[in-house]
Amino acid sequence: MSGLVDIEVPGEVLALARAGDRPARQAIYAAVAPPTLTLIRRLVGQRALSEDLFQDTMMLFFERLPQFRQEAPLGAWLRQIAISRCLMYLRSPWKRARMCLEPVDFGVAAEVAALVTPGYAGDLIDLERALASLAPTARAVVWMYEVEGYSHQEIAREFGRSVSFSKSQLARAHARLRAWLEPQDERPSCTLI
Amino acid sequence: MHTDLASHSGLRRLLRALPEVAQQPYGYHEFEQRALERERAAREAGDRTRLVAAAIVAVAVGAVLLRLIAFAPQPPSAHGAPAVLPESQLPAPSDDSGARAVAQERWLASLPREPALVHVGTRSAVMGLQDRIAQLDDLLSSERNGRAPPARVQALQQERARLVGTLVRVRYAETLANDIP
Numbered sequence: 001m002s003g004l005v006d007i008e009v010p011g012e013v014l015a016l017a018r019a020g021d022r023p024a025r026q027a028i029y030a031a032v033a034p035p036t037l038t039l040i041r042r043l044v045g046q047r048a049l050s051e052d053l054f055q056d057t058m059m060l061f062f063e064r065l066p067q068f069r070q071e072a073p074l075g076a077w078l079r080q081i082a083i084s085r086c087l088m089y090l091r092s093p094w095k096r097a098r099m100c101l102e103p104v105d106f107g108v109a110a111e112v113a114a115l116v117t118p119g120y121a122g123d124l125i126d127l128e129r130a131l132a133s134l135a136p137t138a139r140a141v142v143w144m145y146e147v148e149g150y151s152h153q154e155i156a157r158e159f160g161r162s163v164s165f166s167k168s169q170l171a172r173a174h175a176r177l178r179a180w181l182e183p184q185d186e187r188p189s190c191t192l193i
Numbered sequence: 194m195h196t197d198l199a200s201h202s203g204l205r206r207l208l209r210a211l212p213e214v215a216q217q218p219y220g221y222h223e224f225e226q227r228a229l230e231r232e233r234a235a236r237e238a239g240d241r242t243r244l245v246a247a248a249i250v251a252v253a254v255g256a257v258l259l260r261l262i263a264f265a266p267q268p269p270s271a272h273g274a275p276a277v278l279p280e281s282q283l284p285a286p287s288d289d290s291g292a293r294a295v296a297q298e299r300w301l302a303s304l305p306r307e308p309a310l311v312h313v314g315t316r317s318a319v320m321g322l323q324d325r326i327a328q329l330d331d332l333l334s335s336e337r338n339g340r341a342p343p344a345r346v347q348a349l350q351q352e353r354a355r356l357v358g359t360l361v362r363v364r365y366a367e368t369l370a371n372d373i374p
Binding site: 025026033051054128131142143147177178 | 204205207208209211217218219221224227228231
């Protein structure tokens, strides 16, 4: 699961932030912004698009913060907002077509991470590239299922599709990731599955 | 190298082991600036949309009005008549409704009693209007002789003026139709 869910915010800071206190909001932002951006980047891939969706998510988060009822951890609530914003974007046919035309830059990010992160394993770089090779929808399904712990029913609900859609997307994405990562002469080049 | 991938849980473990992306989010101050910019842009976009919608409505209303004016019949009025009629036949312009009615009647009187070319469509309308005007004239005379209240007489006169106006329009249309070769 992404680090977002594990983030704990002291009750008094949360109360102040809900009342609109700027330093409290700033403190919450500092805590939640990095994992939120990471989650969005994993789901949509592109840097500029991730920043746009991150801004949307955080604006909506602070706008709705006064209505937060603390039924779930703050991070889980924010994660839900972030995923909803990303999926709303992915569901738009026009934006999906635009995404297919723009390169996903996970590979570069992974190489940079390898340079700055001690002990960063090479197979993870390959995995980053393999993820980048997936279509946006398939990547989102894989990430939600495998990392965020969503069930097929929950994924289907978020996408507004059937459970079999989620299962088939996941199965095909797994096959593609394996095909990418296992040694072979030619790797698939099409990013649409 | 990637034997873990053979199993589902191996893939899950690898995915969860991926580090955070190198891209760092901007600070809170930058976030606030961008939020303000977005709100301003959204407001401006809303204003532009409203402006464009208003312009479209205005153009549509203008087009409808132009079309209505273009196809509307042009009856003679107290403020002037089309140039197809000789100047001497025009009802004299006047601000006073009584004078206008007199002018209209004078114009009607200047027309031949029967048109050169009888139109079946307007014939019955003209005769019907003339009959009603005659009835009103009789009624007006009897009311005046019976010393009816001035309001009643005035109402009858207004009704007569209205009928005369209608008759003028019909006769004028008839005149125009006769002028068309």
